[in-house]
Amino acid sequence: MVELNVLIIFMIIGALIAIEVKHLLSSVIAVGAVGLGLSLAFLDLKAPDVAIVQLVVEILSVIYLIRATLKRDLPYTTEKGLFLQSLVGLIFIAIFLIFAVQCLYELPAFGHPIMRVAKTYLEDGLAKTGAANIVAAIILDFRGYDTLGEATILFTAVVGVLAIVREIGRKKEMTHPNSSQEGKEKGEVNE
Amino acid sequence: MIETSQIIPLFVAIPLGGAFLTSLTSKKLNWLADILGIGATIVLFILSLVSVRLVYLHSILIYEVGAWKPPIGIVMVMDGLTSFMLVTVNLVAFLIACYSINYMEKFTSKWSFYTLFLLMLAGMNGVIVTGDLFNLFVFLEIAAIASYALVAFGTEKHELEAAFKYAIMGSIGSLFILLGIAFLYAYTSTLNMADMANVLKEKGISNTVIMISVLFLMGFGFKSALVPFHAWLPDAHPSAPAPISAMLSGVLIKSLGIYALCRIVFNVIGITTPISNILMFLGALSMVVGVFLAIGQWDFKRLLAYHSISQIGYVVLGIGIGTPLGILGGLFHLFNHSVFKSLLFLNSGAVEYSTGTRDLKEMGGLASKMPVTGSTSFIASMSIAGIPPFNGFWSKLIIIIAAVQASHYWYAFWAVLASILTLASFTKVMKYAFLGKLGEKWNQIKEVPGFMQLSMLLLALICLVGGLLVLPSVSEIFLRKASDALLQGVDYASTILSGI
Amino acid sequence: MSKERDKGMSLIVKTITRLTVGLIFLYGAYIVAHGHLSPGGGFAGGVIISLSFVHLMLAYGKEEAFKKLSQAGASLFENLGAIIFLTIALIGFIGGYFFLNLISKGTPFRLYSSGIIPLCNIAICLKVGAGLFAIFIALVLLKFDVEKKK
Amino acid sequence: MIPYLLCLILFCEGLYCVLRKRNLIKIIIGVMIMDYAVNLFFVLIAYKMNGRAPILSPDTTIMNMVDPLPHALVLTSIVIGLATTALFIAIAIRIYQKYGTYDITKIKELKG
Numbered sequence: 004m005v006e007l008n009v010l011i012i013f014m015i016i017g018a019l020i021a022i023e024v025k026h027l028l029s030s031v032i033a034v035g036a037v038g039l040g041l042s043l044a045f046l047d048l049k050a051p052d053v054a055i056v057q058l059v060v061e062i063l064s065v066i067y068l069i070r071a072t073l074k075r076d077l078p079y080t081t082e083k084g085l086f087l088q089s090l091v092g093l094i095f096i097a098i099f100l101i102f103a104v105q106c107l108y109e110l111p112a113f114g115h116p117i118m119r120v121a122k123t124y125l126e127d128g129l130a131k132t133g134a135a136n137i138v139a140a141i142i143l144d145f146r147g148y149d150t151l152g153e154a155t156i157l158f159t160a161v162v163g164v165l166a167i168v169r170e171i172g173r174k175k176e177m178t179h180p181n182s183s184q185e186g187k188e189k190g191e192v193n194e
Numbered sequence: 195m196i197e198t199s200q201i202i203p204l205f206v207a208i209p210l211g212g213a214f215l216t217s218l219t220s221k222k223l224n225w226l227a228d229i230l231g232i233g234a235t236i237v238l239f240i241l242s243l244v245s246v247r248l249v250y251l252h253s254i255l256i257y258e259v260g261a262w263k264p265p266i267g268i269v270m271v272m273d274g275l276t277s278f279m280l281v282t283v284n285l286v287a288f289l290i291a292c293y294s295i296n297y298m299e300k301f302t303s304k305w306s307f308y309t310l311f312l313l314m315l316a317g318m319n320g321v322i323v324t325g326d327l328f329n330l331f332v333f334l335e336i337a338a339i340a341s342y343a344l345v346a347f348g349t350e351k352h353e354l355e356a357a358f359k360y361a362i363m364g365s366i367g368s369l370f371i372l373l374g375i376a377f378l379y380a381y382t383s384t385l386n387m388a389d390m391a392n393v394l395k396e397k398g399i400s401n402t403v404i405m406i407s408v409l410f411l412m413g414f415g416f417k418s419a420l421v422p423f424h425a426w427l428p429d430a431h432p433s434a435p436a437p438i439s440a441m442l443s444g445v446l447i448k449s450l451g452i453y454a455l456c457r458i459v460f461n462v463i464g465i466t467t468p469i470s471n472i473l474m475f476l477g478a479l480s481m482v483v484g485v486f487l488a489i490g491q492w493d494f495k496r497l498l499a500y501h502s503i504s505q506i507g508y509v510v511l512g513i514g515i516g517t518p519l520g521i522l523g524g525l526f527h528l529f530n531h532s533v534f535k536s537l538l539f540l541n542s543g544a545v546e547y548s549t550g551t552r553d554l555k556e557m558g559g560l561a562s563k564m565p566v567t568g569s570t571s572f573i574a575s576m577s578i579a580g581i582p583p584f585n586g587f588w589s590k591l592i593i594i595i596a597a598v599q600a601s602h603y604w605y606a607f608w609a610v611l612a613s614i615l616t617l618a619s620f621t622k623v624m625k626y627a628f629l630g631k632l633g634e635k636w637n638q639i640k641e642v643p644g645f646m647q648l649s650m651l652l653l654a655l656i657c658l659v660g661g662l663l664v665l666p667s668v669s670e671i672f673l674r675k676a677s678d679a680l681l682q683g684v685d686y687a688s689t690i691l692s693g694i
Numbered sequence: 695m696s697k698e699r700d701k702g703m704s705l706i707v708k709t710i711t712r713l714t715v716g717l718i719f720l721y722g723a724y725i726v727a728h729g730h731l732s733p734g735g736g737f738a739g740g741v742i743i744s745l746s747f748v749h750l751m752l753a754y755g756k757e758e759a760f761k762k763l764s765q766a767g768a769s770l771f772e773n774l775g776a777i778i779f780l781t782i783a784l785i786g787f788i789g790g791y792f793f794l795n796l797i798s799k800g801t802p803f804r805l806y807s808s809g810i811i812p813l814c815n816i817a818i819c820l821k822v823g824a825g826l827f828a829i830f831i832a833l834v835l836l837k838f839d840v841e842k843k844k
Numbered sequence: 845m846i847p848y849l850l851c852l853i854l855f856c857e858g859l860y861c862v863l864r865k866r867n868l869i870k871i872i873i874g875v876m877i878m879d880y881a882v883n884l885f886f887v888l889i890a891y892k893m894n895g896r897a898p899i900l901s902p903d904t905t906i907m908n909m910v911d912p913l914p915h916a917l918v919l920t921s922i923v924i925g926l927a928t929t930a931l932f933i934a935i936a937i938r939i940y941q942k943y944g945t946y947d948i949t950k951i952k953e954l955k956g
Contacts, residue, residue, distance in 0.1 A: 004847065007847055008846055008847060008850065011847060011850040011851060011854065011884070012850065014854060014880070014884075015850065015853060015854055015857065018854060018857050018858070018861075018877045019857065021873055021877070022857065022860070022861045022865070022870065022873070022874070022877075027867070027869050027870075027946075030869070030870065030873060031869070031873070034873050034876060034877070037877065037880060038880065041880050041883070041884060044884060044887075045884075045887055048887050048888065048890070048891045048910070049891065049895055049896060049897045049898075049910045050887050050890070050897065050910070050915050050918070051733035051897050051899070052733045052734065052735065052738070052915055052919065053883075053887060053915050053918050053919060053922070054733075055725075055733055055734055055738045056737055056738045056741070056919055056922055057883075057922060059738055059741040059742055059745065060741060060922055060923075060925075060926050062745060063741055063744070063745060063748075063826060063830075063926065064876070064926055064929050064930075066748060066830070067829070067830070067833060067929065067930055067933050068869070068872070068873075068929075068933065070830075070833050070834065070933070070937075071833075071869060071933045071936055071937050071940075072869060088863070088864065089860075089863075089864050092859075092860055092863040092864055093860070095863075096856045096859060096860055099856065099859075100852060100853070100856060102401075102405055102408070103405065103852050104849065104852075105401045105405070106377070106400075106401040106402040106404075106405040107845060107848050107849065107852075108401075108845075109381070109400050109401055109402045110377070110380045110381060110402065110848070110889070111380060111381075111889075112845065113845055113846075113847055113848060113888065113891065114891055114892060114893035115892070115893065116380070116383065116889060116890060116891070116892055116910075116911045117382075117383035118383060118892075118911050119265075119382075119383040119384055119393075120265050120266060120383060120384050120385070120913060121383070121911040121912060121913050123266055124266070124912055124913065125898065125909055125912065128900075128912075129802055129900050132795060132799065132808050132809065132811065133730075133799030133800055133801075133802055133807045133808035133809060133811075134730035134731070134802075134807070134808035134811050135730065135731045135732075135802060135803050135899060135900045135901065136729070136730055136731055136732060136733065136735075136898075136899050136900075137898040137899065137900065137909075137912040138733075138735075138898055138899075138912050138915045138916055138919070139729050139730045139735050139811060139815075140730070140808070140811070141912055141913060141915075141916040142735070142916040142919055142920070143730075143735075143736075143810070143811045143814045143815065144260065144793075144795050144808075144809075144810070144811060145260070145262055145266055145267050146267065146268055146328075146329075146916060147259070147260055147783065147793045147810075147814065148259045148260070148268045148329060148783075148792070148793055149268065149328065149329055149332050149916075149917075149920055150814070150818070150920070151210075151779060151780065151783055151793075152320065152329065152332035152333055152335075152336060152920075153332060153737075153919075153920045153923050153924070154775075154776060154779055154817075154818055154821050154822075155210060155313065155316070155336050155776070156332070156335055156336050156339060156923060156924055156927050157821065157822060157825050157826075157923060157926075157927050158213075158214070158217075158313070158772065158776050158821070158825065159310070159313045159336055159339045159340050159343070159927070160339055160825075160829065160926075160927035160928070160930050160931050161769070161772060161825040161828050161829055162217060162306050162309050162310055162313070162343070163310065163339060163340065163342065163343025163931050163934075164343075164828075164829050164832050164833070164930055164931060164934040165306060165769070165828070165832055166303060166306040166307075166310065166343050166344075166346075166347060167343060167346050167349060167354075167357075167931070167934045167935060167938055168832050168833075168835075168836050168934060168938065169302060169303055169349055170349075171302060171349070172301055172302060172347060172348040172349035172350060172353075173300055173301055173302070173348060173350075174299070174300055174301065174302055200787075203792040207780070207783070207784060207792070210780060211777075211780055211784075214773060214776045214777050214780060215777075217769075217773055218770075218773040218774075218777065257792070258791065259791065259792050259793050260786065260791055260792065260793035260794055260795065261789075261790070261791040261794050328917055328920075332920060332924070335924050335928075339927060339928060339931060342931060342935075343931065346935060346938075349938065351942045351943070354935055354938050354939050354942065355939060355951060355952075357935055358868065358932070358935045358936065358939060361928070361931065361932060361935065362862065362871055362875065362932075365875055365928050366859075366862060366875070366878070368924075369875075369878050369879060369882055372882050372921060373855070373882050373885065376882060376885045376886050376889065376914075379886075379889065379913075379914065379917075380889040385913070732899065733897070733899065735919075737919060737923060802900075802902075803900075803901075803902045822923075826926075826930075829930045829934075832934070833930075833933065833934060833937065836934075836937055836938075836941075837941070
């Protein structure tokens with residue numbers, strides 16, 4: 004599985020660039036590269052369904068991110084005077100990694116999953132649902148309830164975004180000393 | 195038994211259907227949104243009361259979604275703890291929906307408020323009734339995403355900022371939970387909680403199980419705002435509209451945080467002494483830190499938010515003690531807290547509705563102009579501070595007795611201290627906001643409209659009579675069933691797998 | 695989306711878009727229809743369909759794209775998708791269970807097979823495609839300027 | 845073993861970004877990277893040596909397939925990631941409208 008390791012290392016480097024580069028648009032493009040690498044890794048791991056979804060979702064989320072960064076006068080990011088915070092963060096991450104490595108030895112070795120439940124899906128999936136694509140059979144029949152939740156999450160996000168982009172939230176003028184006075188005298192409601 | 199267990203999916207289907215219909219039909223018609231919101235929540239409340247009766251008769255109900263037997267498909271489970279949480283959540287949600295009819299008139303786009311509200315309710319009910327780990331995660335995310343959007347509902351500067359902070363911290367918590375689920379799946383190769391408990395019991399304690407427990411503690415700690423992970427709560431809860439603050443503080447952090455944590459720690463992984471000690475420590479820490487931070491606050495809602503951290507500490511302490519009495523006290527306090535904290539947030543919303551301010555220093559003497567708000571908030575304050583006839587007293591007493599019985603004297607001491615400080619803090623609220631001389635500029639204010647009064651009065655009534663729940667004959671059907679569900683530990687698995 | 699972009703991009707881009715956008719839409723529809731037989735499914739197909747509209751909007755500007763699918767239309771389709779999906783789930787109650795696959799399974803490996811799965815795929819596709827496009831519209835219509843302080 | 849470790853390093857990279865960076869877009873990117881890492885972890889635990897993709901075909905009967913269940917979970921999890929990202933971006937753009945910057949050190953209005 005050399006190619007898999009190479010792909011993940013490519014993703015790690017891409018993520019490093021995305022995190023450290025100063026220019027926001029370049030950072031977004033680097034995230035796009037990480038997502039592409041992830042999609043290829045899924046393909047390498049024999050998960051074509053996931054690879055397709057990851058690819059198209061990556062395109063869409065990069066478009067959304069570019070929408071947020073496409074502005075000439077956006078300043079370059081500056082980071083300063085956060086030595087202590089990064090130290091604490093790094094120590095926390097180091098502890099986390101050490102513990103995680105300890106328990107990685109106890110998981111089933113890479114490439115040898117237990118497949119207690121999955122065996123049933125593979126053996127009876129076609130007979131019981133009639134779908135040749137076992138993943139589709141799982142997401143829409145065996146675990147269709149999860150997919151209802153998934154669709155609802157997307158619905159929630161859409162309604163949430165529509166609620167957040169309203170120009171004015173409150174209807175009438177209020178004496179509200181704690182909050183700022185902005186956005187109240189604005190024109191039409193954006194619904 | 196199939197006929198009676200048909201009730202379980204309705205707890206998710208009704209709010210979901212309500213949300214979709216609201217968003218489809220009531221963009222122009224505000225009254226339709228009101229009717230759909232109230233209708234859905236009242237039906238859910240009645241169904242949750244029915245569920246208590248059903249659990250009393252059958253003790254456990256299991257529903258297989260799509261007729262697939264576990265562990266192949268998803269199951270929904272209804273036991274004592276589930277029906278207890280359902281009653282808590284749907285009671286508060288119904289009263290808050292009542293309150294919102296008038297309160298949300300001040301905001302634009304009422305339909306999206308009700309849609310998000312019902313989606314949040316669907317998410318919470320989904321978390322409570324599910325018996326499948328990944329399904330729990332999915333519904334947890336529905337409730338969480340709806341709450342991120344609702345915190346920013348006013349779209350003011352500070353609201354957006356609080357929402358961003360909350361959303362980032364919440365999604366980090368979710369990702370920790372998801373990583374924990376991935377580890378558990380790799381280790382046990384199943385997702386059904388009962389099946390998973392069986393596999394884990396066979397394998398025994400190992401590093402992986404400890405790692406998974408820590409991941410879940412961090413993830414659900416973020417969701418329930420235990421102290422090292424509490425930074426988002428004092429910003430997010432005050433920034434939301436008052437009904438949503440009540441919903442977030444009253445039930446969201448409990449059903450997403452405490453309930454899910456207890457279900458996994460007690461019934462799937464199995465409680466061990468180290469985890470129990472960690473829970474007690476975190477509980478005591480939240481209790482004390484929350485109340486100390488609350489004392490210096492002058493913003494009404496922010497003060498209440500810090501008290502939420504503190505009161506959640508009591509719940510976690512009680513549950514962490516692990517004795518039958520401790521768990522009973524913890525769950526009872528969970529119920530009481532959701533009642534009186536929602537009431538307090540609704541009071542603060544009522545004050546804000548009439549006067550437009552949240553600063554305690556500017557208020558004064560409001561009780562004479564707003565008698566309902568003043569008296570109900572007096573009841574709620576006494577209840578949260580633990581003054582005898584009100585419900586908060588009984589649950590705190592049980593927790594303290596349980597701590598003493600388990601010879602955790604220090605924790606009992608901290609609980610008493612936090613209770614005294616809570617009393618001091620709420621004396622301040624009563625003194626500055628409702629008693630004293632009426633300020634000049636408040637001569638024109640009026641009491642809030644009818645529906646807001648109604649829901650505050652009902653909550654105050656529950657505060658008054660809530661103490662009756664510990665009476666042996668009453669607690670036998672309601673509280674005892676809930677604590678039994680946690681006390682059975684990993685035998686949960688055999689109960690469920692035999693019930694199919 | 696600044697002022698000069700409202701009219702869309704250059705002629706070359708517009709011509710290429712006119713040739714490709716239909717194919718992209720068709721490809722999305724294909725992925726949805728064959729979701730139960732080959733990789734893909736309602737979600738991937740829905741995203742591809744919404745990407746075809748996004749493509750149209752980027753190349754031709756807002757007005758042209760709104761002629762094809764307006765914001766109100768997008769949220770209507772989204773709601774319809776959600777309600778169809780929930781209805782499919784609730785129809786299972788006729789057979790006694792939430793989410794019961796009660797339509798005949800048909801012959802395996804054929805387009806018309808596997809009961810409710812293709813129907814669910816279509817509902818999800820409507821929902822996802824319209825929903826993601828609605829988010830895109832909402833973000834595009836948002837004025838990307840600092841509000842004036844009074 | 846090595847892929848698991850690399851995947852966790854990717855997760856920690858995202859966590860570091862969220863903890864350390866002070867720019868809204870960078871924080872969103874950090875959450876996205878964490879999300880990628882968790883999704884990758886799910887698919888890694890599903891992999892079976894020399895297995896095939898879990899799609900049956902009429903003419904072959906090989907049953908040595910990878911575990912399909914985590915794939916279904918990852919599909920759900922990718923959608924959740926997209927939904928949260930969209931919401932984050934909407935909030936971030938609104939914050940930009942109000943403050944004129946993405947820098948979190950300049951937009952601290954809330955105290956405590």
